[in-house]
Amino acid sequence: MREGSRHERHAHGPGVQRHRRRSRRPGRPGPEVTPVPDLGLLEISDLRVRLGRRQVLRGVDLTIPARGQIVGLFGPNGAGKTTLMRCLVGLLERYQGRIDLPGGGVSYMPDYPYLYPFLTIEQCEALFRSRYEDFSPEVARELFDTLGLDRSRRVGELSKGMSEQAHVALTFARRVPLYVLDEPLAAVDPYTRGLLVDLVRRLRPPDSVTIISTHIIQEVGELFDEVAMLLDGQVLRHDQVADLPAGTELEDVYKQEVAARWATT
Ligand SMILES: Nc1ncnc2c1ncn2[C@@H]1O[C@H](COP(=O)(O)OP(=O)(O)OP(=O)(O)O)[C@@H](O)[C@H]1O
Numbered sequence: 001m002r003e004g005s006r007h008e009r010h011a012h013g014p015g016v017q018r019h020r021r022r023s024r025r026p027g028r029p030g031p032e033v034t035p036v037p038d039l040g041l042l043e044i045s046d047l048r049v050r051l052g053r054r055q056v057l058r059g060v061d062l063t064i065p066a067r068g069q070i071v072g073l074f075g076p077n078g079a080g081k082t083t084l085m086r087c088l089v090g091l092l093e094r095y096q097g098r099i100d101l102p103g104g105g106v107s108y109m110p111d112y113p114y115l116y117p118f119l120t121i122e123q124c125e126a127l128f129r130s131r132y133e134d135f136s137p138e139v140a141r142e143l144f145d146t147l148g149l150d151r152s153r154r155v156g157e158l159s160k161g162m163s164e165q166a167h168v169a170l171t172f173a174r175r176v177p178l179y180v181l182d183e184p185l186a187a188v189d190p191y192t193r194g195l196l197v198d199l200v201r202r203l204r205p206p207d208s209v210t211i212i213s214t215h216i217i218q219e220v221g222e223l224f225d226e227v228a229m230l231l232d233g234q235v236l237r238h239d240q241v242a243d244l245p246a247g248t249e250l251e252d253v254y255k256q257e258v259a260a261r262w263a264t265t
Pocket residue numbers: 051052053054056075076077078079080081082083084
C-alpha cells in the first residue's frame with residue numbers, strides 16, 4: 001500500500017490541470033430541455049518529457065471522452081507508455097504541454113506489486129476502504145468472489161498471477177472517472193484474464209475511462225474499445241476498434257505500423 005498512497009497524493013499534484021465538471025444549481029423552472037450529458041474529457045496536448053539526456057515523450061496528443069471505454073495503450077519497449085501513465089497520474093510532474101483529466105480522482109496500478117506482503121487481501125481491502133472514500137466494498141466483494149481469490153490469504157503468499165489479480169481488483173473497486181493500469185495482465189492466466197475482462201466491462205462506471213498498457217495485444221484485443229499506439233514518444237495512431245476493418249488483428253496492425261516506422265528512420 002505504501003506506493004499506492006504516494007501515487008494518490010501525487011495524483012492531484014500541481015502538474016495536472018484538471019477538467020472540472022460544472023455543478024448544477026437548482027434554478028427557476030424553465031422550459032423542458034433534454035439534458036446534455038456532462039462528460040469528462042481526457043485531453044493530452046503536446047506532452048513532452050525529458051528524463052536525463054533523453055527526450056522520452058516528444059509531443060503526445062490524445063483526446064478521449066470519458067464514456068466508459070477501455071483504451072489499450074500499445075508500443076514497443078521504451079516507447080514511453082509508463083512515462084505517459086506516470087504523467088497522467090501525477091507521479092511525473094516535470095513535463096511540458098497540457099493534461100486535462102476528468103475531475104474526480106484516478107485509480108492507478110503501477111507495473112510492480114505495491115501491496116504490503118504481510119497483509120491479507122482482506123486487510124488490504126480495509127486499508128483501501130479507510131484510505132479512499134470512493135472505494136466500493138460491494139464491487140470489491142464481487143471481484144474477489146468471481147475471481148475465486150481467498151481474501152484471508154497474505155499477499156506475500158500469493159502466486160505472481162494471483163497477486164496481479166488482487167492488485168487489479170483493488171484498482172477497480174474504486175469508483176473514479178479514470179483508471180490507469182500499467183501492464184496489469186502479464187502474469188494472469190488466459191482463463192482468468194477473460195474473467196477479469198468481463199468483470200471490468202461490467203463493473204466500470206459508465207462515464208469513466210480505463211487506460212491499460214499491455215504487450216498481450218492479440219488475446220485481449222476484444223477488451224478494448226480504442227487503441228492508441230505509442231512509438232518513440234509519440235502517438236503513432238489512435239483507433240476506435242469498431243472502425244477497424246472486419247477481421248483486423250490488432251497485433252498485425254501494430255507490427256506493420258512499427259515495422260513501417262522503423263524502416264523509414
Ligand atoms: N529515470 C529515467 N531516466 C532516464 N531515462 C528514463 C528513465 N525512465 C525511463 N527512461 C527512458 O524512457 C524511455 C521510455 O520508458 P518507458 O518506461 O516509459 O517505456 P515503456 O513504453 O513503458 O516500455 P516497456 O514496454 O518496456 O515497459 C526509455 O528509453 C527509458 O530508458
